[in-house]
Amino acid sequence: MAPNLDSFFQTVDANSEHFIDRLRKAVAIPSISAEEARREDVVKMGMFLKSQLESLGASMEARPLGKQPGKEHLELPPAVIGRYPAKKQEGKRTILVYGHYDVQPAEKSDGWNTDPFELTVDEKGRMYGRGSTDDKGPVLGWVNVIESHQKAGIDFPVNLLMCFEGMEEYGSEGLDDFIVAECKPGKYFADADAVCISDNYWLGTEKPCLTYGLRGCSYYSIEISGPGQDLHSGVFGGTAQEPMTDLTRVMATLVDTNGRIQIPGIYELVAPMTDEEKGLYTNIAFTMDNLYESLGSKTGIFDQKEETLMARWRNPSLSLHGIEGAFSAPGAKTVIPAKVTGKFSIRTVPDMEPHEVDTLVFKYIKSQFARLESKNTLDVSLQHSGKWWVASPNHWNFTAAAKAVEKVWKIKPDLTREGGSIPVTLTFEQATGKNVLLLPMGSSTDAAHSINEKLDRRNYIEGIKLLGAYLHYVAEEPMK
Template identity: 40%
Template sequence: MLCSSSPPSGLLEKVFQYIDLHQDEFVQTLKEWVAIESDSVQPVPRLRQELFRMMTLTADKLRHLGAGVESVDLGSQQMPDGQSLPIPPIILAELGNDPKKPTVCFYGHLDVQPAQKDDGWLTDPYTLTEVDGKLYGRGATDNKGPVLAWINAVGAFRALKQDLPVNIKFILEGMEEAGSVALEELIRREKDHFFSSVDYIVISDNLWISQKKPALTYGTRGNCYFMVEVKCRDQDFHSGTFGGILNEPMADLVALLGSLVDSSGHILIPGIYDQMAPLTEEEKTMYRNTDLDLEEYQKSSQVEKFLFDTKEELLMHLWRYPSLSIHGIEGAFDEPGTKTVIPGRVIGKFSIRLVPHMNLSVVEKQVKQHLEAVFTKRNSFNKMAVSMVLGLHPWTANINDSQYLAAKRAIKTVFGVDPDMIQDGSTIPIAKLFQDITQKSVMMLPLGAVDDGEHSQNEKINRWNYIQGSKLFAAFFLELSKLHS
C-alpha cells in the first residue's frame, strides 16, 4: 500500500480512521447490493423487477443518510418485439444546500451487464466473494462499488457528526448498460431545477490504467451499436434438405461482418477515418508521459500480444482512434453440440467506438452504405436490414477546471502520487450528456484497477481500492471546499 505524502488534516484523519474501522461493514453492504441481479441488458420482466428492487434499496440508503430523495418514475419502454417493459426510476437526491459551499453532484448507475455462473465465472456472480483482497461479483466495480464508496464517504462525515464540506447531490440510474434510456430527457427537464445549483458533476464509472496507480479521466470514446439482419424466412432449415440450393443467411452475414475490419484492426468502411481530429504534438507528449508498462498490461490482461508494440500506439488506439468490435450473432445455433441447421434469420451485432470529431449520423450513413454495397455485390435473394440501435457521442473535458485540481490533490493525499491523466476507450455517454446539457464541469474519477474486468467474467473490485476510494472522495470534498473558499 502506498503512503500519503502529506499528512491529512485533523478532520480528514478522523474520517479516514472511521472508514478503516468500518470497512467490513462497507464490504457487507456491497455484498447485499451485488446480490441483486439488476441486469438491464436482457429485456426480461423478472430482471426489471430486480432493477426496481435495487433502486428502492438505494433510495432507502440515501434517506437513511439524511438526504432528500426523489424517485422519478420514467414509465415504460416498447421493445422491438412489441413487449412493453417498465423503466426503473432515476434517483435524484440532495444533502445540504448551503449557498457558501460548492455543490457537487455524483452520477452512478446501479444496473449491471448480464452474468451467469456458466459463462466462465469461478464464483457465483451474484454472491460477492473475497479472495486475496479481491471482491468478486457482477457490478462490484461497474458501478455498485464506486457508488457505495461515495455514499461511505458522505456517511463517514455524518456518522462523525461533522459538517459536510460541500453540498452533495446524487443522480443514480438503472439503465446505463442498456443505453441510459430516459436519462437524457430527465437531465434536460432538470437542467434549470435539480442541476441549477450544481457546480461540479463527478462520475466514477471507469478504471485506472494501472493496477496500483490512480488516474483522472478527461475523455471517453463514443459508441454506435449496429444490428444487421439477414433473412430468408422466419423458420430455420434442415441443412440436408436445403443445403446447396439456398442463399444461406449465415453465409451472407459472415460476408457482411467480414467486410468491416481487417486483421490489423483497421476499419474498412470507406470514409470512416475522415472526420477524426488530427493528432497534435501536445497529445503525443501526453501519451508519452502516461505511466503504462505495456508488457505488464499485456500480462495482466492475459493477452498473448496486442496489435501494437509501443505504449503511445497502444494508448492512441484505445483513446483517440475509432475501433470496431463484432459482438455476436442472434438467431444462429449458439449452444454446445452439433445441430445441423441453416438459420433462417440472423442478426449480426457490432459497434464502433467513436472519437472526436466523428459525427453519429455521418457514421450511420457510411456503415449503411458500405453494408448495402457489400450485400448488393453478393446478389443474394435474402433481405438485409441495417439499423443503428444506440448512438453515443465521445466526450473531452477541460482539465484546468477546479474539480480536476481538487481531485489531483485528494489523490496525492490518499495515494501519495500524481494521477495518470487519461482518457477511456469505453463509452460513458452521460459525461458528454451532462456537459452538453448542463454546461457544468464534468470529471471522471475512477476507483477500479485496470484488471477489474468490468463487463467480463469474474468482475471484481479490490477491497483496497474500494476503501481507499471512500477516503479519496472524502478528501476530494475538503479540497473542493478549500478551492472555493
C-alpha cells in the same frame, strides 16, 4: 489549502470497519436489475441507500421512472436523488454525483469462489462480492464521506446533489429523459456546477487515473435475403444465389486482421493528433503485459503500448459481432439460410459525427454488394448509436481531482480515456452544460461483470478519502 483534510482522513481510517460493514449490508441485497424476480431487491437496495443518507440528514427522494419498456407489468426501480446538506449552502459550489445501486447477475454456480452476495474479505484485503466495485463501493463512498465529515466535525465543503439509479446494468431504462428534465432551470439538478461519476476503473492496479474521454458506438445490421424460405443445400446448392455467400463477402471487406477499417473516408473524420497529445501516452502506467493478461493471449495488434493506447482511446475500431439467421449451433446442418443479418459496430472518436459515419458506412456497403452483381436483396441499417465524449482535463473539476489524488495517493494521476461507452456521461454533459469528471475508485483487476468481482480494501478506504478530498479541492479551485 484544504486544511481540514487530515482530520477527515483520520476519521475515515477510524471508521473503516464501519464502512466495510456498510458495504457488506449493501452487497447482501441482490439488486440484479436484469432479473425480473429480483426487482424487489433492487428497490430494497434503493431504499437502503435512501435511508442511510436520510439518517445523515440528507434530503432524499425516490422518483418513479414509470413502467419498464417491453415489460409493462414491471415498475422501473426509482431514481434515488438527494441533496446534502439538506439546505443549500449559498456561496458554495454544487457538485452533482452519479452512481448506480443495481448489479450484474451472479450465481455461485457461475464459478464464484465465495457466495457472491456475502462480502468476503481475504488476507490480502480483497473484498469479494457482486457489486463491491461496480458500483456499491463508490456509491457508499459518498455516504461515508458525509458521515466522516459529521464525525470529524468539519463543514461540508460543497453542496452535493446525488443521482443514483437502479437500472444501469440493464440499459439505464428511463434515466436519460429524467436527467434531461431535472437539469432544466428550476428543477432538481439545475444548479450543478460540475458533475462527478465514480463508475469506472484504473487502467492498472497501482496508479490512479482521471478519465476524460470515452469512445462512442454506432451499431449496424446488414441484412441479405433471397429465397422465400430456408433451403436444403443438397437440392439447391449450386442453383441459387445464397445470401450467406453475399453477406460473408460484404463483411470481409469492412476491416482487416490488423483492425484497419476499409471504409473510405472514415479516418478522415478523426481529429488529427496534436503535438501535445503525442506525448501523453508514453507516461501512462500501462504495459503490453497488462494487455496480454487481460486478452488471455498475445494476439494484440501493436507491439508498443503507445499505439495500443491510441487504438483503444483515440482511434476508431470496427468489430464483427456475428450473424443472425444462419446456422449457429454445434454440429452439422446443411441449410442454406434464406435471410441472414450481419452485425458489426464502429467505435467512434472525435471528431466523427455519427450521421457522417452512417453515410460512409451505407455507401460503402451498398457499393461492395453491388460489385457482387447478386440477385439477392440488401438492407443496411443503423441499430443504435451513442456519441463519443471528451471533456477538458484542464477544467477546475479535473485539476481539483488531480490534487485530491496526489494528496491521497502521493502520485499524480494518469489522465486516461476509455475505449467503451458510459452513455450517461454524455447525457450529463449535454443536460447540464457543465464539465463531467470520471473519478474511479477500483482497479483494473476488480472483475466488474465477471465472477469473483472484488474491491480492494485499500481502494475502498483510500477511495473514500479521495472522494472527500475532491470535494474540498473542488470547493477552492479557481475558475478556469
